[in-house]
Amino acid sequence: MTAAERAIETAALDIPTGDGTADAFLVHPAGGGPYPGVLMYMDAFGPRPQLLSMAERLASAGYTVLLPNVFHRHGRAPVVPLPEFIDESAEHALFEHLGPILRSLTPYQGMRDAEAYLRTLADSPAAADGPVGVTGYCMGARLSLLTAGTYPERVAAAAGFHGGRLAADTPDSPHLLAGRITAELYFGHADADPVMPAEQIARLGQALTAAGVRHRSEVYAGAPHGFTQADCHAYDAEADARHWSALLDLLGRTLT
Numbered sequence: 001m002t003a004a005e006r007a008i009e010t011a012a013l014d015i016p017t018g019d020g021t022a023d024a025f026l027v028h029p030a031g032g033g034p035y036p037g038v039l040m041y042m043d044a045f046g047p048r049p050q051l052l053s054m055a056e057r058l059a060s061a062g063y064t065v066l067l068p069n070v071f072h073r074h075g076r077a078p079v080v081p082l083p084e085f086i087d088e089s090a091e092h093a094l095f096e097h098l099g100p101i102l103r104s105l106t107p108y109q110g111m112r113d114a115e116a117y118l119r120t121l122a123d124s125p126a127a128a129d130g131p132v133g134v135t136g137y138c139m140g141a142r143l144s145l146l147t148a149g150t151y152p153e154r155v156a157a158a159a160g161f162h163g164g165r166l167a168a169d170t171p172d173s174p175h176l177l178a179g180r181i182t183a184e185l186y187f188g189h190a191d192a193d194p195v196m197p198a199e200q201i202a203r204l205g206q207a208l209t210a211a212g213v214r215h216r217s218e219v220y221a222g223a224p225h226g227f228t229q230a231d232c233h234a235y236d237a238e239a240d241a242r243h244w245s246a247l248l249d250l251l252g253r254t255l256t
Contacts, residue, residue, distance in 0.1 A: 006060045007031070009126075010052070015068060017116040019109065022072040023047075024117075027055045028064035028126040035064045036255035037127035039117050039147065041140025042070060043229060044098050045086065047077040050231040051137075058135075061248055063255075064127040068117050070110065070143065074101050086232045102139055107172045110143050111150045118147075118154050131156035131183075133251045137228055138162055141187070142174055148185065149177025157254035159186040161243050162225045164195030167204035175204045178211035185215035186250045188243050190225040218246075 007030035015022040025047060028035055040055055047069050055065040069077040080097045083090050121127045131154055136144035141163020148158035158181075160166065166187070167175035185208065189196055201217060208215045220227060220242060226234030228243050 008056050008059050015116050015120050018112045022068045023076045024068035027059040034128040037121035037132035038063045038065045039134045040067045041136030041143040043138035044102050088233050114147045133157040133255050135159040145174040148183045149180045152180050152182045155183045157250050158183045161188045162190040167200040175207040178207040181213045184254050187217040189219045191223050193225045
């Protein structure tokens, strides 16, 4: 049976956190298992059919995937109504509402929630014992890096795609946790991304190299911020295919 033919089970979950209940999806192959766990962090638009389809695709490769709503403090997903396709004008309008919500999520809150997400995977009969993989998109890439640095014993691999502010000039920037990271990392950056400019890419690489972290950091030439999201105007099919190849390679090498 190929990965595309594998039956998938999807369950909606409510995860208790220190700040209320986070709604989430748990996705894994039907039967067999348990399968290596992967925590998938959303982009700013949150869990929706597009992200769920990505979780299902990852599960079809033989993983148990948890996709939480990290904006749960503001309601269940979607926290704002979303169109089926997010064009540029819709994106600008959505960020008038989502921008303040995104900025309100502190690293402390995000990592307190991460403990609950990791515990959910650890307690799931569908997830194998041992460290997990983490992947994130847009703002989720930042959470992915923070999780690898905050819970090093529980994360074997972490990836981020078209992430932003991974190595900002602020005291809570996630790159400052490089010395704690034991996972292998992969980053696929958007090209000329204003939220992840060249100086931040360089700063991230320097911090990880100095800390001896196994990592690869690549700019996807010509790919805009949001290139993995097929329901958004920024989608780039070639860059998305490259993202899947890199992510599955990382997880296949690091999770057993």
